[in-house]
Amino acid sequence: MSSNKERPRIAVFKFASCDGCQLSLLDAEDELLGIVAAVDVAYFPEASRTMLKGPYDIGFVEGSVTTHWDAQRIQEVRRQCKTLITIGACATAGGIQALRNWKDVDEFVRVVYATPQFISTLKLSTPIAEHVPVDFELRGCPINKYHLIELITATLAGRKPNIPTYSVCIDCKRKANVCITVARGIACLGPVTQAGCGALCPSYDRGCYGCYGPMETPNTASLTNQLRILGQTDDQNVRAFRGFNAWSWQFRKASEECEHK
Amino acid sequence: MTGRGTKTIRVDTLARVEGEGSLYIKLVGDRVADVKLKIYEPPRLFEAFLRGRHFSEAADITARICGICPVAYQMSAVHAMERALGVRIDPEVRLLRRLFYCGEWIESHTLHVYMLHAPDFLGYPDVIAMAADHRAIVESALRLKKIGNRIVQVLGGREIHPISAAVGGFYKVPTKQQLSDLVPELEWALEASLETVRWTASLEFPNFEQDYEFVALRHPDEYPFNEGRLVSNRGLDIDAAEYEDHFVELHVKHSNALHSVVRGRGSYLVGPLARFNLNFDRLPEVARTVALGVGLRPPVKNLFRSIVVRAVELVFACAEALRAIHEYEPPAVPRAEVANRTGVGQAITEAPRGILYHRYALDEKGLIVAARIVPPTSQNLRQIEDDLREYAACLVAWPIEEATWKCEQAVRSYDPCISCATHSLKVVVEREETGED
Numbered sequence: 001m002s003s004n005k006e007r008p009r010i011a012v013f014k015f016a017s018c019d020g021c022q023l024s025l026l027d028a029e030d031e032l033l034g035i036v037a038a039v040d041v042a043y044f045p046e047a048s049r050t051m052l053k054g055p056y057d058i059g060f061v062e063g064s065v066t067t068h069w070d071a072q073r074i075q076e077v078r079r080q081c082k083t084l085i086t087i088g089a090c091a092t093a094g095g096i097q098a099l100r101n102w103k104d105v106d107e108f109v110r111v112v113y114a115t116p117q118f119i120s121t122l123k124l125s126t127p128i129a130e131h132v133p134v135d136f137e138l139r140g141c142p143i144n145k146y147h148l149i150e151l152i153t154a155t156l157a158g159r160k161p162n163i164p165t166y167s168v169c170i171d172c173k174r175k176a177n178v179c180i181t182v183a184r185g186i187a188c189l190g191p192v193t194q195a196g197c198g199a200l201c202p203s204y205d206r207g208c209y210g211c212y213g214p215m216e217t218p219n220t221a222s223l224t225n226q227l228r229i230l231g232q233t234d235d236q237n238v239r240a241f242r243g244f245n246a247w248s249w250q251f252r253k254a255s256e257e258c259e260h261k
Numbered sequence: 262m263t264g265r266g267t268k269t270i271r272v273d274t275l276a277r278v279e280g281e282g283s284l285y286i287k288l289v290g291d292r293v294a295d296v297k298l299k300i301y302e303p304p305r306l307f308e309a310f311l312r313g314r315h316f317s318e319a320a321d322i323t324a325r326i327c328g329i330c331p332v333a334y335q336m337s338a339v340h341a342m343e344r345a346l347g348v349r350i351d352p353e354v355r356l357l358r359r360l361f362y363c364g365e366w367i368e369s370h371t372l373h374v375y376m377l378h379a380p381d382f383l384g385y386p387d388v389i390a391m392a393a394d395h396r397a398i399v400e401s402a403l404r405l406k407k408i409g410n411r412i413v414q415v416l417g418g419r420e421i422h423p424i425s426a427a428v429g430g431f432y433k434v435p436t437k438q439q440l441s442d443l444v445p446e447l448e449w450a451l452e453a454s455l456e457t458v459r460w461t462a463s464l465e466f467p468n469f470e471q472d473y474e475f476v477a478l479r480h481p482d483e484y485p486f487n488e489g490r491l492v493s494n495r496g497l498d499i500d501a502a503e504y505e506d507h508f509v510e511l512h513v514k515h516s517n518a519l520h521s522v523v524r525g526r527g528s529y530l531v532g533p534l535a536r537f538n539l540n541f542d543r544l545p546e547v548a549r550t551v552a553l554g555v556g557l558r559p560p561v562k563n564l565f566r567s568i569v570v571r572a573v574e575l576v577f578a579c580a581e582a583l584r585a586i587h588e589y590e591p592p593a594v595p596r597a598e599v600a601n602r603t604g605v606g607q608a609i610t611e612a613p614r615g616i617l618y619h620r621y622a623l624d625e626k627g628l629i630v631a632a633r634i635v636p637p638t639s640q641n642l643r644q645i646e647d648d649l650r651e652y653a654a655c656l657v658a659w660p661i662e663e664a665t666w667k668c669e670q671a672v673r674s675y676d677p678c679i680s681c682a683t684h685s686l687k688v689v690v691e692r693e694e695t696g697e698d
Contacts, residue, residue, distance in 0.1 A: 050390075111309040118513075
């Protein structure tokens with residue numbers, strides 16, 4: 001990808017993750033050629049062999065920090081990026097791999113690998129913001145590609161991105177979905193989960209599993225009570241909050257309250 | 262530099278693969294002394310934290326192993342669980358699952374053929390640079406990729422980590438109308454795929470053939486997705502339940518991914534080449550005809566021609582999607598009722614990159630007590646190293662920069678997904694002096 005001084009230089013970095021959030025950029029089939037005309041893609045190994053050195057105007061970080069090496073690398077990434085944006089549940093909340101945070105990681109490694117001493121990993125999987133200041137956190141497992149496009153557009157225009165922080169319930173109302181919890185007694189994390197997916201799970205006859213993480217001011221205690229009234233056990237409630245955003249402090253607190261009840 | 266001199270080929274991050282890794286090739290004189298595909302992608306330990314989760318969660322959790330092939334993880338997970346729990350699925354659900362997989366194959370293969378692999382053949386660093394000279398081809402590729410994603414969206418709500426796959430069926434199934442709306446674009450996609458076969462076949466291929474053990478599913482009358490026996494060209498013919506008796510995973514020091522080998526034999530190859538070579542007779546006529554028309558007939562033993570085979574599989578996936586949509590009638594219920602019980606179940610399905618094995622053991626509450634996942638890329642890792650050992654030996658006289666790019670291209674022929682294998686790649690080719698000079 002060619003260097004061009006007039007266009008902002010962008011970089012995409014990967015930490016512990018599934019690659020899905022950075023793939024969202026390549027999945028923007030209708031917008032991709034327009035985006036790459038507006039920016040200079042300086043570092044994006046998943047897409048290009050050309051890897052230009054920083055500094056970069058915008059750095060996108062996917063994935064969580066799970067190794068000593070990555071804990072050092074994120075410091076250098078921060079130094080190289082004028083604006084640092086984290087994308088996805090791994091980068092913003094530690095991801096599904098943060099389930100290790102309640103367990104003995106050495107035992108985890110022994111379960112998966114025959115020679116555990118070859119493996120170097122940290123006890124915790126942590127979000128990027130626990131290591132360096134982050135300018136914007138884009139939620140979701142995976143992120144919504146239209147949010148990513150809005151974020152790039154807003155950053156280029158120097159304005160605040162228009163990305164909602166209200167709950168999935170608002171989107172269900174907008175789509176005129178009948179509430180699956182009220183009407184059918186299905187457990188749903190929609191009331192405490194940030195919108196962004198388009199209320200997908202309730203639209204597909206299942207409860208929200210919280211992949212966009214906590215909304216701005218979630219009332220998890222109230223939801224936990226409702227889940228108990230629906231007949232969910234506290235074991236089930238712990239699992240519900242310990243999903244792809246388990247290490248976000250709001251969901252973490254909610255799961256620990258169910259666990260220690 | 263002379264053949265006896267010191268030469269180091271280095272690429273610190275192997276690009277246009279999914280995930281993080283590096284490649285290290287050491288040349289001593291004219292001999293390839295060492296090849297290591299280093300996987301430094303951090304381990305995420307899925308098999309460990311799946312324990313204690315309910316069977317209904319496995320499809321959603323394991324999808325997060327890979328953002329490029331989440332449907333594959335969901336399909337292996339639900340089929341393994343159905344086996345563990347003794348669940349039978351409706352024939353219409355079976356058909357929808359094939360359609361679901363068609364969507365993922367179209368998306369993933371198009372991504373690889375045009376955006377990750379073709380730039381190597383044409384000498385571009387990436388598809389963006391390629392688009393400057395070949396805009397119409399890239400626009401057509403994006404349109405083709407989009408129809409694959411569209412299928413996954415209709416069935417699963419979104420293209421990455423879809424939300425509708427369930428043990429016993431789907432949470433919600435589409436109407437006939439929702440599927441028939443896809444037909445005009447799929448008819449275009451079938452034509453575009455045929456053109457993709459002809460276009461990829463016109464590329465230049467290094468002359469590099471190896472005697473591989475190909476491993477793929479084989480079904481009595483279909484090109485394989487979710488069912489069939491696991492077979493190879495060296496006599497393997499087993500059920501998914503016997504997988505662990507015939508394959509072992511080795512843990513090597515330089516890798517966070519396990520290397521898989523056939524017990525008693527060694528490395529093997531999974532993915533499009535293996536499927537094509539073992540199932541050519543199961544392809545629809547349109548795919549067989551175009552393959553033969555460009556001179557592609559089994560067994561294809563040149564790794565670099567896998568780009569053409571992927572294109573043939575695109576033709577298959579588009580034709581199969583059209584067939585599935587044509588035959589579809591919504592099932593009476595979207596999914597079978599499934600009760601908690603103990604059990605063990607295994608499944609193998611054909612992910613875009615090759616066979617994906619899952620095994621789960623469940624307790625009486627339906628909670629997972631043990632999980633085992635063997636992704637396609639960790640099955641190919643040993644074969645990739647073997648190939649590079651042979652291939653690098655052909656490149657000793659080449660300038661470093663070109664030899665490095667060729668080695669990267671060889672690795673990319675496998676469409677490796679390192680995120681999967683650890684549940685990227687960096688190339689380092691190093692030449693050491695032999696002593697006297």
